Structure formats: structure tokens, C-alpha cells
Amino acid sequence: MKITRINLYVVNVPERHWWWSDDTYGQPLHQRAEHGVAEIETNQGLIGLTQIERFTPWDVVHRELADWLGMDVLEINLPDRRPVMTGSFEQAILDIRGQALGVPIWQLLGGRYRDLLPITQCTGYKAPDHTAADAQWGWEHGFRSYKMKCITQNETTPEARINYVADRVEAIHAVLPDMIVRPDIRWRLKEVWAVQELAGRLQGHKLDSLESPIARRKTANYPEWRRLRQTISFPVADHVSSTDNLLTAYQEQAIDYAIIGDASYIDTVRQSHLAHALNFGGWSQTVSYGPGAAMGIHVAACMPHITQPYDMVGPMAWENTLVNEDFPFENGSLLIPDRPGLGYTLNHEAVKKYLVSQQIFE
Numbered sequence: 048m049k050i051t052r053i054n055l056y057v058v059n060v061p062e063r064h065w066w067w068s069d070d071t072y073g074q075p076l077h078q079r080a081e082h083g084v085a086e087i088e089t090n091q092g093l094i095g096l097t098q099i100e101r102f103t104p105w106d107v108v109h110r111e112l113a114d115w116l117g118m119d120v121l122e123i124n125l126p127d128r129r130p131v132m133t134g135s136f137e138q139a140i141l142d143i144r145g146q147a148l149g150v151p152i153w154q155l156l157g158g159r160y161r162d163l164l165p166i167t168q169c170t171g172y173k174a175p176d177h178t179a180a181d182a183q184w185g186w187e188h189g190f191r192s193y194k195m196k197c198i199t200q201n202e203t204t205p206e207a208r209i210n211y212v213a214d215r216v217e218a219i220h221a222v223l224p225d226m227i228v229r230p231d232i233r234w235r236l237k238e239v240w241a242v243q244e245l246a247g248r249l250q251g252h253k254l255d256s257l258e259s260p261i262a263r264r265k266t267a268n269y270p271e272w273r274r275l276r277q278t279i280s281f282p283v284a285d286h287v288s289s290t291d292n293l294l295t296a297y298q299e300q301a302i303d304y305a306i307i308g309d310a311s312y313i314d315t316v317r318q319s320h321l322a323h324a325l326n327f328g329g330w331s332q333t334v335s336y337g338p339g340a341a342m343g344i345h346v347a348a349c350m351p352h353i354t355q356p357y358d359m360v361g362p363m364a365w366e367n368t369l370v371n372e373d374f375p376f377e378n379g380s381l382l383i384p385d386r387p388g389l390g391y392t393l394n395h396e397a398v399k400k401y402l403v404s405q406q407i408f409e
Contacts, residue, residue, distance in 0.1 A: 048089050048090065048091050048093070048119060048120045048121050048143070048147065049089060049090050049117055049118065049119050049120070050087055050088070050089055050115050050116055050117065050118050050120065051088055051089060051090045051116070051117075051409065052088040052116075052407065052408065052409040053085055053086070053087055053088065053112050053115060053116065053407070053408040053409070054085060054086040054088070054405070054406075054407055055083055055084075055085045055099075055108070055109075055112060055405065055406045055407075055408070056083065056084050056085070056086075056393075056398050056402060056404075056405050057081050057082070057083050057105075057402070057403040057404045057405070058081070058082055058083075058084065058336075058369065058398060058401040058402055058403060059080070059081045059082070059401055059403050060082070060336060060365040060366060060367050060369065060401045061365065061366050062364060062365055062366070063363065063364060063365065063366060065173065065177055065180070065181050066170060066171075066181070066363075066364050066365075067170060067171035067172070067364075068171045068172045068173055069172075069173040069174055069177040071173070071174045071177070072171070072172035072173055072174065072199055072201070080101075081403055082098065082099065082101070082335070082336055083098070083099030083103075083105075083108060084096070084097070084098050084099065084336065084338050084369060084393065084398070085097050085098075085099065085112065085135075085139070086393055087115070087139040087142075087143065089120060089143060091147075093143050093146050093147060094143075094392075095120075095138075095139040095140065095141075095142035095143040095146075095388070095389075096138075096139070096142055096338050096370075096389055096391060096392065096393055097135045097136075097138040097139040097142065097338060097339075097342075098135065098138070098335045098336060098338040098339030098342070099132065099135050100132055100133075100134055100135050100310075101334065101335070103131070103132060103135075107131055107132070108132070109406070109408075111129070111131060111132045111135075111136075112408050113408050115136070115139075115408075116408060116409065120140055120143045120144060120147075121144065121147070123140055125137055125140060125141075125313055126313060133310045133311045134310055134311065134312055134342075137311060137312050137313060138312070138338075138339075138342045138389070141155050141156075141312075141388070141389075142388040142389040143388065144388070145387050145388030145389065146387045146388035148387070149387050150387060151345065151384060151385050151386060151387060151388065151390055152342070152345040152388060152389055152390075153345045153346075153348040153349050153383065156312070156313070156316050156345065156346065156348075156349040157316060157349050158349065159348035159349055159383055160348065160349065160350070160351050160353075161348055161353075161383065162382070162383055163377065163378075163380035163381070163382060163383065164344055164347050164348065164353075164357055164359075164380055164381045164382075164383060165191075165192070165355075165356040165357065165379055165380045166190075166192070166356050166357045166358070166359040166379065166380065166381055167190070167192040167193065167194035167229060167255075167356045167357070167358050167359065168181075168182070168185035168190040168192065168193050168194065168363075169194040169332070169334075169358040169359055169360045169364075170193070170194065170195050170196070171195070171196045172195075172196055172197070172199050173195075173215070175214045175215045175217070175218035176218060178195060178215045178218050178219060179218040179219050179221065179222050179223075182219045182222070182223055182226055183222055183223065185226075186223050186226060188363065188376075189376055189377070189378065189379055190226075190379055191225075191226065191227060191356075191378075191379040192226070192227045192228075192229060192255060192356040192379065193219060193226050193227070193228050193229065194228075194229040194231060194255075194258075194356075194358050195215060195228070195229070195230060195231065196231050196233065197211065197212045197215070197230045197231055197232050197233065197235070198211055198212065198232060198233060198235040198236070199211075205236070205237075205238070205241045208235060208236055208241065209236070209241055209244055209245045209248070212230050212232065212236075212245055213245060213248045213249055215230075216228050216230060216249055216252055216254070217249075217252070220252055220253070224253070225253065226253065227253045227254070227255050227356075228252070228253065228254055228255065229254070229255040229256060229258060229355075229356075230254070230257060230258065231258040231259060232257060232258060232259055232260045233258075233259050234259045234260070234261060234262055234263050236260050236261055237261055237262050238261060238262070238271075239261060239271055239274055239275045239278070241261075242257060242260040242261055242275055242279065243275070243278055243279060245257075245260075246279035246280065246281055249281075250280065254281050255282075255355055255356070256281060256282040256283065256284040256303065256304055256355070257279070257281050257282070257283055257284070258284045258285070258306070259284070259285050259286065260275065260283060261275060264285060264292075264296065264301055264302075269295070269296075269299040269301050270299075272285075272299070272301035272302065273299060273300045273301055276300065276301070276302070276303065282303035282304055283301075283302050283303050283304070284302060284303065284304035284305070284306055284329065284355075285301070285302045285304075285305070285306060286306045286308065287302075287305045287306060287307055287318065287322070288309075289318075290318060290321060293305060293307075293318060293321060293322060293325070293327075294321075294325075297325045297327070302327075303327075303328070304327065304328050304329035304330070304354075304355060305322045305327040305328075305329040305352065306329055306330060306331065306332065306358075307319050307322055307329060307330075307331050307350065307352065308331050308332060312342065312346045315331065315346055315350070316346060316349050316350060319331070319349075319350035319351055319352045319353070320351055320352075322352035323351040323352040327352055328352060328353075328354030328355060329352055329353065329354065329355060330353050330354075330355045330356065330357050330358060331343075331346070331347055331350060331353065331357060331358070332357065332358035332359070332360070333347075333357075333358070333359055333360065333361055334360040334361075335360070335361060336361065336365060336367075336368060336369050336370075337361065337362060337368030337369050337370035337374070337391060338369065338370060338389070338391060338393070339361070340359065340360075340361025340362055340368070340374070341370070341374075341384065341389050341390065341391040342389060343357075343359065343361065344381055344383060344384065345383070345384070345389070348383045356379070359381065361374075362374040362376070362381075363376075367394075367397045367400070367401065368394075368397075369393060369394055369397050369398055369401070370391040370392060370393060370394055371391070371392050371393070371394045372384075372386075372390065372391050372392065
């Protein structure tokens with residue numbers, strides 16, 4: 048079964064108002080980001096759907112898609128992965144294989160551990176009052192966990208950074224005392240004492256964890272991460288970029304939760320199994336329209352270490368998912384699809400509405 052034609056659509060779908068940031072903390076380049084989605088056609092009539100990985104240069108996209116032509120979908124060994132656009136390629140191949148076999152992608156990744164995937168209302172930078180208003184919207188739509196990116200260039204002192212995080216958490220809990228909050232500090236509090244002060248101020252608040260609180264983990268500052276964990280009451284989470292990184296974090300007792308994500312979906316699942324064997328909890332994340340969000344759900348279904356809500360920037364973040372099928376959302380969780388392959392198909396009318404450009408490879 049060979050790839051004979053590829054349709055690449057470059058689209059720009061507006062974000063839901065104040066989903067990522069407000070007028071105070073606006074990030075216009077984020078709000079105007081272009082994304083690529085592609086339909087991969089085969090000589091046997093099956094069509095795979097994939098989303099192009101964010102920030103991939105368009106010349107690389109064009110070169111890679113042209114190179115996919117003529118490949119035999121059933122003969123490719125995915126672990127011998129391509130060095131660029133790895134995830135996009137895996138999604139396309141797994142979607143077609145799943146359709147050919149009549150099974151969902153999660154079966155091809157080893158099998159699912161869950162029928163429902165709890166997710167966060169994953170958001171960006173806002174003023175405290177707008178944060179509370181956004182969280183209220185989320186609560187009314189079924190979210191029970193609120194993930195927020197924290198600290199910008201506007202906060203120039205440790206005190207200002209601490210206040211920005213705490214003020215937003217307090218604003219949420221003033222109106223939604225039961226909303227669980229996950230502040231993503233993005234390593235910007237830098238030092239242990241600053242996180243200790245923040246943790247003291249937020250004592251008694253419902254926090255999932257403090258994500259990436261101090262300077263990035265390096266050999267020299269692993270003891271600082273361990274000391275932080277031993278002196279605050281909230282769990283500490285951070286991104287893990289490799290097997291070696293995960294093993295070192297375990298040996299150094301540096302984190303409570305591992306955020307697993309690799310360029311390869313296959314390797315992401317493998318690393319989750321290792322994290323589970325090491326008794327780590329944690330989660331993963333997806334930032335993409337409907338086609339990429341659907342793939343994220345399949346992958347998350349197969350990740351045994353996920354104990355906390357998954358960071359999903361997808362079906363509710365933009366004004367359109369670009370797919371024909373719904374994303375059932377119940378009690379703060381997305382339903383794992385059980386249709387063959389990805390289980391989602393492109394909505395061509397929606398694509399036409401948001402289309403920036405189109406290119407055909409054949």
C-alpha cells in the first residue's frame with residue numbers, strides 16, 4: 048500500500064477569546080500562528096490524516112512530504128524513524144494502518160489503560176481578574192483542573208514573579224474554591240527560596256503541583272530540586288526529555304511528577320512505561336487542532352504513568368477543530384475514540400474557511 052498523493056493545508060484558526068492570553072499579556076504571534084494539516088492518500092483508497100509539528104520550517108515540510116511519496120505504508124518500520132517531522136509521519140502511517148486493520152491507533156501502540164482521559168484547561172498568560180473569568184468559563188464547560196503558564200517579562204523581580212503566580216491562584220479560588228490549579232512556572236522563579244515563599248503563601252490552596260519551578264535541572268543543581276521537594280508541601284513536576292534524563296531524575300529524587308513527551312509518539316509511550324516502572328506519576332501534553340489533538344488522546348490512552356490530568360490544548364482552545372467528528376467531554380475528561388485508525392476525518396468546509404494556502408504533492 049503506497050502513498051500516492053498528499054494534500055497539505057496551511058490554516059489559521061482564531062483562538063477562543065482569552066484562551067491563551069489577554070490584552071495585558073497579549074502574544075500576537077501566538078494568536079496568529081499558522082498550522083499545517085495533511086491528508087495522505089494511498090493507492091488502495093485509504094486516507095491518513097496528520098497535523099504538521101509546530102514551528103517546522105515550511106521548506107522542511109515541503110521537502111519531507113515530497114519524500115513520503117511512494118513509501119509503502121505497511122512495510123515501513125516506524126522505530127527506525129525519520130529525523131524530522133517524526134510525530135507527523137508516525138500519525139499518518141498509524142492512521143492508515145489502523146484503518147486497514149480495522150483497529151484504533153491505541154491498539155497499535157500497545158493497548159489502552161483508560162477509557163476516559165482527564166484533561167486540564169490548559170491556558171497561557173493573563174491578569175488575575177481575566178484568569179478567574181477564564182477559569183469560570185472552564186468550570187461551566189466541565190473542566191475541574193486549570194493549567195496556567197506563569198511569569199512574563201513584565202515581572203522583573205522575584206517578588207513580582209511570586210505575586211503574579213499567587214495573585215492568579217487566589218483570584219481563581221476566590222470564585223472557584225474547588226478548581227484544582229497547576230501553575231506552570233517555566234523555571235522562572237529560579238531559586239529555591241522563591242518557590243518556598245510562593246508555596247507558603249499558597250498553603251491550603253488546591254494545587255495539582257508546581258510545574259518547572261526553579262532553574263532547569265542540570266547535574267549541578269539536582270540537589271536544589273531535591274531540597275525543594277523536601278521543604279514544600281506541593282508536588283514538584285518537570286519535563287523529561289530522554290531516558291537518561293528520567294533515570295537521573297529518579298536517582299537524584301528531583302521530581303514527583305514526570306511530564307513525558309518525545310518527538311516520536313512511539314518513544315513517548317516507551318518513556319511512560321519506564322516512568323511507571325520507576326513509580327513516577329505525571330502527565331503529557333498536546334498543543335494542536337483537532338487532528339493533532341486526536342493523536343494525543345490515542346497516545347495518552349497508552350501511557351501507564353499518567354496519574355494527573357493531561358495538558359490538552361486542542362478541541363476547546365480554537366473556534367473550530369477542523370474535523371467532522373466530535374470530542375466527547377464528560378466530567379473533565381475526553382472519551383478515548385474506538386473508531387479505526389485515528390477515528391477523525393478532515394472537515395473540508397472548515398478548512399476552506401480558515402485556509403491560508405494549499406499544496407498538492409503527487
